[in-house]
Amino acid sequence: MAVATHTLAPDVEDTTSHVTATGISNVKLAMWAFLGSECLFFGALISTYLLYRGRSAEGPLPSDVYDIPFTSVSSFVLLMSSLAMVLAVAAIYRGDERRMRIWLTTTALLGMVFVGGQVFEFTEFVRQGLKLDTNLFGSSFFVLTGFHGAHVTAGVLWLLSLVGYSLRRGIGPEKAIAVDVAGLYWHFVDVVWIVIFTVVYLVPQ
Amino acid sequence: MATATVTVPASTPAAGALRRPRSTTGIASWFTTVDHKKIGLLYGMTAILFFVIGGVEALLIRLQLAAPGGNILSAQEYNTLFTMHGTTMVFLVVMPTAAAVGNYFVPLQIGARDVAFPRLNAYGYWAFLAGGLFLYSSFFLGGAPDGGWFGYANLTSDYSFGTGIDFWIIGLIITGIGSLTASLNFIVTILNMRAPGMTFMRMPVFTWMILVISFLLIGAIPVITIGLIELFFDRNFGTNFFNVVKGGDPILWQHLFWLFGHPEVYILILPPMGIVSEVLPVFARKPLFGYSFVVFSGVAIGFMGWGVWAHHMFSVGLGPAAVTGFTLSTMFIAVPTGVKIFNWMGTLWGGSIRFKTPMLFAIGFVAMFIIGGLSGVTHGVSPADRQQTDTYYVVAHFHYVLFGGAMFGIFSGVYYWFPKMFGKLLHEGLGKLHFWLMFVGFNLTFGPMHVLGLQGQPRRTYTYPEGMGWDFWNLISTIGSFTIALSIAVFLYNIFRTARKGEMASDDPWDARTLEWSISSPPPPHNFDRVPMVEARDDFWHQKYGEDNEGRPVARVRGGSNGDAPGGHDEHIHMPSPSYWPLVSALGLPFIGYGLIFHWGWLVLAGLLVAWGIFAWAMEPDVEPESEPEPELEPELEGVE
Numbered sequence: 001m002a003v004a005t006h007t008l009a010p011d012v013e014d015t016t017s018h019v020t021a022t023g024i025s026n027v028k029l030a031m032w033a034f035l036g037s038e039c040l041f042f043g044a045l046i047s048t049y050l051l052y053r054g055r056s057a058e059g060p061l062p063s064d065v066y067d068i069p070f071t072s073v074s075s076f077v078l079l080m081s082s083l084a085m086v087l088a089v090a091a092i093y094r095g096d097e098r099r100m101r102i103w104l105t106t107t108a109l110l111g112m113v114f115v116g117g118q119v120f121e122f123t124e125f126v127r128q129g130l131k132l133d134t135n136l137f138g139s140s141f142f143v144l145t146g147f148h149g150a151h152v153t154a155g156v157l158w159l160l161s162l163v164g165y166s167l168r169r170g171i172g173p174e175k176a177i178a179v180d181v182a183g184l185y186w187h188f189v190d191v192v193w194i195v196i197f198t199v200v201y202l203v204p205q
Numbered sequence: 206m207a208t209a210t211v212t213v214p215a216s217t218p219a220a221g222a223l224r225r226p227r228s229t230t231g232i233a234s235w236f237t238t239v240d241h242k243k244i245g246l247l248y249g250m251t252a253i254l255f256f257v258i259g260g261v262e263a264l265l266i267r268l269q270l271a272a273p274g275g276n277i278l279s280a281q282e283y284n285t286l287f288t289m290h291g292t293t294m295v296f297l298v299v300m301p302t303a304a305a306v307g308n309y310f311v312p313l314q315i316g317a318r319d320v321a322f323p324r325l326n327a328y329g330y331w332a333f334l335a336g337g338l339f340l341y342s343s344f345f346l347g348g349a350p351d352g353g354w355f356g357y358a359n360l361t362s363d364y365s366f367g368t369g370i371d372f373w374i375i376g377l378i379i380t381g382i383g384s385l386t387a388s389l390n391f392i393v394t395i396l397n398m399r400a401p402g403m404t405f406m407r408m409p410v411f412t413w414m415i416l417v418i419s420f421l422l423i424g425a426i427p428v429i430t431i432g433l434i435e436l437f438f439d440r441n442f443g444t445n446f447f448n449v450v451k452g453g454d455p456i457l458w459q460h461l462f463w464l465f466g467h468p469e470v471y472i473l474i475l476p477p478m479g480i481v482s483e484v485l486p487v488f489a490r491k492p493l494f495g496y497s498f499v500v501f502s503g504v505a506i507g508f509m510g511w512g513v514w515a516h517h518m519f520s521v522g523l524g525p526a527a528v529t530g531f532t533l534s535t536m537f538i539a540v541p542t543g544v545k546i547f548n549w550m551g552t553l554w555g556g557s558i559r560f561k562t563p564m565l566f567a568i569g570f571v572a573m574f575i576i577g578g579l580s581g582v583t584h585g586v587s588p589a590d591r592q593q594t595d596t597y598y599v600v601a602h603f604h605y606v607l608f609g610g611a612m613f614g615i616f617s618g619v620y621y622w623f624p625k626m627f628g629k630l631l632h633e634g635l636g637k638l639h640f641w642l643m644f645v646g647f648n649l650t651f652g653p654m655h656v657l658g659l660q661g662q663p664r665r666t667y668t669y670p671e672g673m674g675w676d677f678w679n680l681i682s683t684i685g686s687f688t689i690a691l692s693i694a695v696f697l698y699n700i701f702r703t704a705r706k707g708e709m710a711s712d713d714p715w716d717a718r719t720l721e722w723s724i725s726s727p728p729p730p731h732n733f734d735r736v737p738m739v740e741a742r743d744d745f746w747h748q749k750y751g752e753d754n755e756g757r758p759v760a761r762v763r764g765g766s767n768g769d770a771p772g773g774h775d776e777h778i779h780m781p782s783p784s785y786w787p788l789v790s791a792l793g794l795p796f797i798g799y800g801l802i803f804h805w806g807w808l809v810l811a812g813l814l815v816a817w818g819i820f821a822w823a824m825e826p827d828v829e830p831e832s833e834p835e836p837e838l839e840p841e842l843e844g845v846e
Contacts (some may be wrong), residue, residue: 020397026321030393033423037385041427044461048435048446057452133443136452143438161823 031181035188038151042192045147046199049140056135065125066201074117075197078152081110082190089183092176100171100179101163107186108159111152118149141200148196151189158182225825226783229730237783239323240730244330245309246626251334252301258341259293260693262286264686267650271683273671283667284351285369289340291354292373295473296380297337299607302615303476304329304387307415309626311391313721313728314409316400316737321393323781324822325386331791332383339795340376343369353665355466358447358458362439368802371440374433375798381426382794388419388426395419400720402739406500409719410493413500414479417507418472424511425468432461441801456521463514471510473607474574475503477614478545481567484617485549487717488564489556490758492743495548502541502548509538519587520594528587535585542578546571561715562636566617569644573609577602580655595665598658604651616643616696623703624710628726632707635699642692649685653678718743731778779828786825790818 020026088103122142130138162182165171171178226237238244266286269275278286312320320326343349350373352361361370395416399408408416436458438444445451447458486493493499515523515531523531549571558564580602584590593599616639624630662675669675713722720737721728723745741747750758793815800808 021399021403022396024397026393026397029397030322030389033389033392034385037389037423037427040424041431044428044431048431048457051454051457052446052452055452132438133445136445139438139444139446139453143435143444147434161820165824 025177027177027181028184031184035184038188038192042144042148042195045140045144046195049144049200052136052140056137058135060125060128060130060134060137062137062141062201065128065130067121067124068201070117071121071197071201074114074121075193077110077117078114078190078193081107081114082187084110085183085186089176089180092171092179093173095173097166097171101166104159104163104166104179108156108163111156111159111186115149115152115156118145122146144196144200148189148193151192155182155186155189158185226785229783234783236788237785239327239781239783239787241308241312241320241323241326242626242728242730244326245305245307247330248301248305248308248333251330251337252298252305255293255297255301255337257693259290259298260690262290262293264690266290267683267686269667270669270679272680273669273673273676275668278667280667281351284665285349287665288350288353288373292340292350292377293337294607295354295469296377297333297340299473299611299615300380300384301333303415303418303472304333304384306411306476306480306615306618306622307391308387310622310721311395311412311415312398313625313724313732314412314719315395315398315403316720316733316739317394317398318732318736318778319398319781320390321398322386322390324784324787326390327784328787328791329383329385329387329390331788332386332794333380335791335795336376336379336381336383339379339798340372342795343372343376346372355462356436356458357462358436358439358455359449362436362447362455362458371437371802372798374437374440375795375801378430378433379794379798381430383791384422385426388422391415391419392423400733400737400739402744404739406497407739407742407744409479410482410496410499410503411476411479414475414482414503417503418475421468421472421475421507421510425465425472428461429465432458432465435461437801456518459518459521460514463517464511466517467514468507468510470606471506473611475506477570477611477618478503480614480618480621481549481570482545483719484563484567484621485552486743487621487715488559488561488567489553490559490716491552491556492718492746493548494551494554495544496742499545499548502544505541506538509534509541513538516585516587516590519590532585532587536582539578539582539585546575546578561620562631562633562640563617563621563715565637565640566613566620569640570610570613570617573605573613573647577605577607577610580605593658595663596658597654597662597664600664601651601654601658604647604654608651609647613643616640621715622721624714625721625726625728627703627707628710629703629707630710630714631699631703635695635702639692639695639699642688642695646685646688646690646692650682650689651685653682653685657682713745716749718746720745723748731780781828782826784822784825786818786822790815790822793818 020029022029024032084103084107088100088107091097091099091103125138130141132138132142159182162171162179226233228234229238229240235243235247238247265278266283269278269283308320308326312318340350346368348367348369350356350365350369352365352370352373356370356373395408395412435444435446439446439448439453445453447453447455449455482493482499512534513531515527516535519528519531553568580598584593584599584602620631620636657675657678660674662669662673662679669679710726712724712726714726715722720739723737724733737744746758749761751761753759793811793813796807796811796814800806800811
């Protein structure tokens with residue numbers, strides 16, 4: 001988070017205007033490296049889930065609790081948020097700050113719908129008797145998807161901060177990189193969800 | 206010292222509630238500094254502090270084992286001491302030392318005025334310090350961790366009581382956050398902020414190795430973080446990751462830990478290898494033999510380091526296929542390491558060698574590392590490893606690579622760069638005394654452990670009975686450990702003495718090769734009055750020397766091309782302004798930890814503190830605007846964030 005919020009500093013020249021040795025701006029390069037690190041973060045969680053798949057001694061098992069149509073819809077909502085994010089980045093590079101705010105807010109709202117869906121799903125699972133400590137499935141499922149949900153939540157806060165900043169101080173095209181980098185993070189969180197949804201929900205147990 | 210005027214930021218109302226700090230001198234300035242050199246010194250001083258603490262822990266362990274039936278420590282105290290000794294030396298001494306030297310010298314070696322993210326860099330230091338202090342606060346808050354530096358589940362998940370392991374988990378996560386941000390900063394700095402002409406194959410080897418370990422760290426840190434999180438959840442929230450009763454598998458912890466842990470070994474050793482690759486050419490007055498082989502060997506180690514982790518687990522029963530595969534990959538990784546050793550020896554061959562203290566430590570590094578490397582190869586042979594697992598032979602091996610290797614390399618760097626950092630030379634006689642005491646003490650301490658290990662003395666066992674045949678070598682080992690302690694006392698006295706009446710150093714006391722020696726000692730805050738134009742590998746050497754017909758160096762007449770020459774300077778160099786926010790946002794981290802362990806109230810307060818720090822940080826410009834109009838952006842300013 002700190003990496004990217006950093007780019008909001010108002011009186012700095014846009015980092016892209018500096019000539020860097022690689023031609024990629026500093027913040028963008030740092031974000032790519034950070035996302036590389038995040039790949040291993042989720043990689044380790046997903047590996048844990050896969051290792052313990054089908055090894056729970058007692059139920060409830062995935063087939064007992066999963067509601068695939070429901071999760072498909074919330075996954076679709078998250079994917080659409082990436083579209084909104086692309087439009088927000090395009091808008092700010094055009095200098096259209098108003099549209100950028102609209103699309104950023106849309107992205108954040110779609111993200112919140114996804115997180116809301118996850119909260120509902122978790123509550124439903126607990127009601128059906130699947131808790132963190134019930135079995136290996138409960139432990140690995142909740143920790144994996146919970147950390148993903150936390151990433152989405154952090155992203156929502158970041159996007160709303162950008163909207164607030166834009167309203168208070170304005171984000172010109174020269175600071176578009178701040179929105180761009182937030183977008184990189186957001187797309188990454190979406191891509192990770194595609195992997196999680198496929199591996200955790202869709203691949204038959 | 207500095208011929209250029211450095212902009213002192215004008216006072217403007219800060220974005221957060223606090224007024225922007227302005228002073229760049231005095232004690233308070235150290236808390237708000239974003240100067241990579243000062244941050245490097247902070248890392249270094251903190252690492253020395255933790256080195257002394259970790260050393261005292263080691264001495265207590267050796268006192269306990271000096272004779273059979275030792276009763277200085279209880280079994281529990283012994284467990285906490287070897288756990289804290291290992292954790293301290295790995296995470297709070299050798300890792301931050303790489304950050305210290307890297308912070309100070311990477312920008313100087315690549316001809317940059319600053320790092321890419323000055324405040325993020327400061328944050329990395331404060332997070333490291335916060336994590337270290339948090340870990341040590343466990344001694345006063347219910348007992349220190351006692352599960353070994355590797356924290357094997359399910360010993361740590363089910364059979365370690367109290368909160369010690371929780372402190373260990375959260376402390377390592379916090380220092381991990383610091384390492385991650387430091388690595389991101391290093392990667393971007395090295396890739397993006399090289400001076401014109403500083404191509405990759407002209408970069409000093411030390412800078413190369415920092416780049417390699419930064420990539421290793423951003424890959425390794427998240428893996429152990431997941432392991433630690435799973436362990437914390439098992440201990441506190443009832444999950445079953447390592448709970449055998451519910452089908453969990455403690456071996457998962459070992460995989461996650463060593464998938465981090467083996468790259469970590471190279472994270473510890475590559476920077477000292479880089480230091481030695483700087484020191485040997487300077488004191489042999491020859492270019493590094495096979496520069497590109499040394500660089501690519503380092504990169505190859507970085508890649509192969511990901512494929513050998515299970516050689517730490519040969520005795521857990523992975524099956525013949527896995528054991529064979531990891532035996533082979535372990536044999537293969539010895540190749541690039543051996544390549545480096547031959548290149549160092551090739552550098553010495555035919556050189557006009559000066560046996561100054563940095564050189565002694567560098568040669569000591571090479572010699573000790575060969576011994577440690579060879580005993581490492583014997584571990585790699587899995588049948589032999591069955592005999593060695595969990596004995597003192599293993600302890601001997603990793604101290605030969607991490608003390609005989611890493612620490613000797615680090616001390617080489619300290620003696621080599623001390624005059625650049627402080628403008629004074631450490632006393633040469635005391636330095637040599639330090640080296641010989643440490644060299645003898647080190648071999649007395651850890652050499653006998655090879656014998657003890659093969660005779661079957663187990664690690665991590667707080668005492669041993671008479672009549673095992675271990676008495677003599679244990680006593681020798683303890684005597685050796687106090688010899689090392691004496692050598693460290695000599696080193697600390699040398700620093701103290703040098704601070705009071707040390708010999709002043711010139712800008713280039715060793716007749717060295719790389720850019721950091723082209724500027725004043727100590728360097729000005731903005732490093733380079735003019736950003737250097739790099740035309741060759743070892744550019745500074747080629748500024749000083751041409752070659753005669755037989756390739757011998759011939760001194761050039763100085764033509765004032767030196768960056769420090771009077772006359773040429775820029776009027777406006779904007780250095781980033783000091784900031785409170787890295788400190789504030791890092792300060793919240795340990796209190797989040799206390800919240801998780803003791804009471805959720807802390808969690809809320811600390812969370813708010815961190816959020817406040819991050820938001821104020823984001824709102825704060827990194828360079829305070831001046832009252833006078835901004836001058837035209839000069840080419841020299843490019844690259845400064």
